Amino acid sequence: MIDLKLLREDPGRFREGARKKNIDADVDRAVALDARRRETMQRAESLRAEQKKLAKETGPAIGRLSGRLKSAEGEERAGLEAEIAEIKSRPAALKGEIQGLEETLKELESELDGILLQIPQPPDGDVPVGASAEDNVEIRRWAPAGWDWSKSFEANRGFRPKTHLELCEDLGLVDFPRGVKLSGSRSYVLTGDGMRLHQAVLRYAMDFMAERHGFAPMSVPVIVREEAMTGTGFFPSGREQAYHIEERARGAGHDLYLTGTGEVGLMGLHQSEILDEEALPLRYVTVSTCFRREAGAAGRDTAGLYRIHQFDKVEQVVICRPDEAESRAWHERMLGYVTELLESLELPHRLLQCCTGDLGPKNADMIDVECWMPGRGEAADPEDPGAGFVGDFGETHSASRLYDFQCRRLNLRCRPGGEGGKGATAFCHSLNNTVAASPRILIPILEMHQRADGSVRVPDALRSYFPRDAISGK
């Protein structure tokens, strides 16, 4: 949610922000509705003030006359009734007018709220303007000693790599046909060492954040109410991405949704709270199953573990004081944790500055991390299906800086002393970043650590989480 006051002061900034992000949002309509809303509100309020005043003045008289009415008869009774009716008529006359204004107000607010929920957070000034992911800008890349970016995997390692699909098949790590039988397209079953490796990565990533970097480990619901989805900014724009559980139709009070990221649960924890400023920043890490309908992605990445409906993800979230410099510093730090993790896993990767068109509605800035996947990209030789692929980067992480956009929607504030403290409240800032999403992260792990004999070396960092030093399928 954007700040209505800022919108009033500088609508151009939001118009420009939406344009840069390539998102439709009727900023001008919102400004006009806001003006009408305030005007209507003022009229309704002054009338109500008058009504309240009258009710207070005439109330005791009505009470007294009503008391006398009980024992009155005949002409006296008729006189009293007329007197009461006369006194009541003055505030009653205001009532109708106030109700009319309130109805108008409700309509204005409902339309305004709908538009406000769709006005995106303007991108930061230093985010490159661009239409889509094509215009993202590489910031830096890293690879372990011995890897030459200018050469293919085959030239680097001396043998032609298998794709993760081939490795999963040959080593018995994933059963795709049975996954599809159970749950349809984009489904899979992790088997044996596939499941072991999956668990090893998640557990390593969890410990890495909790024990090495001091994040508080949490397990949060993945079935949430609509407010959590709207509050975190995934609704309304991402509604079709979420699995919807229609509980209302069965008589329950509200429907539920499956979350596509642990961010929803972690951020929703403190919805409508006033946190103690001294307790900030809050640093949380969770591992949760993520559900994504992948609507609109039909035909893309249909094979393998890349784009799937259900996966597990270790996610980090930071809620800090509302200070741009502090937000920026945390963004860097949260990216640092990920590059440290990927270096420990010996995975070549690069950081991408996302352009305005790729930010989504809620982010002021977003940095993606992509790992090198030798089995991705175009066919090495279109004539020879056995020649493999040229390799490409694949997105494995995404670090978002949201400022107060999310906390405003969640009504998540802070102040010195917290709930009962003193001083003004302010909406907190929030950030989030992937730590490890599996099984997607298994793709670079398997493909980069495969050996000429078809086995896969388990990187040292995972050794204490995996029973052997290699996966050989035997």
Add this chain to the structure above:
RNA sequence: GGAGAGGUGGCGGAGCGGUUGAACGCGCCGGAUUCGAAAUCCGGUAUGGCCUUCGGGUCAUCGGGGGUUCGAAUCCCCCCCUCUCCGCCA
């Protein structure tokens, strides 16, 4: 799933359809007293919106939403949540 009880300010806890945004107590802040502290006494202590000549004014908020009424924390309806007992279950 069945039966019952209940949601009031930072906390506890009153509350009659009519100057109740809300008694009282605790906590917190300021002051007095004290060499200092405790105790005591006095005063002040919610949030949000809108307007403002920046003094303030005004509206809303007693779990949430709707209704009755000239007037609702109080009466009616729906929903959410918590607790107790029974049943079921991991």
